[in-house]
Amino acid sequence: PGIVRPSKLPYASDAVYMGLDDKDKAIFDGKTGMHGVKPSSGSSLADFLKISPAAVSQRSAAIGRDIAELARRM
Numbered sequence: 001p002g003i004v005r006p007s008k009l010p011y012a013s014d015a016v017y018m019g020l021d022d023k024d025k026a027i028f029d030g031k032t033g034m035h036g037v038k039p040s041s042g043s044s045l046a047d048f049l050k051i052s053p054a055a056v057s058q059r060s061a062a063i064g065r066d067i068a069e070l071a072r073r074m
Contacts, residue, residue, distance in 0.1 A: 011071075011074065012071035016063065020063065023059070024063060026048070031045070031060050
């Protein structure tokens with residue numbers, strides 16, 4: 001019989017989320033639709049947070065890298 005290993009991504013995602021500031025949490029939630037937030041486009045999030053769309057893109061990429069790195073190390 002094979003062994004099924006559960007995905008580490010949900011755990012890494014939760015751990016990274018807990019360390020984010022409020023702006024990054026809003027970006028995470030808006031991009032993923034988690035925590036009861038309706039998914040939004042980068043430009044909508046930028047308008048809401050009063051930052052540039054490029055800043056939303058850069059921050060969401062950094063969050064994704066942090067999650068992937070933590071999941072890899074678990």
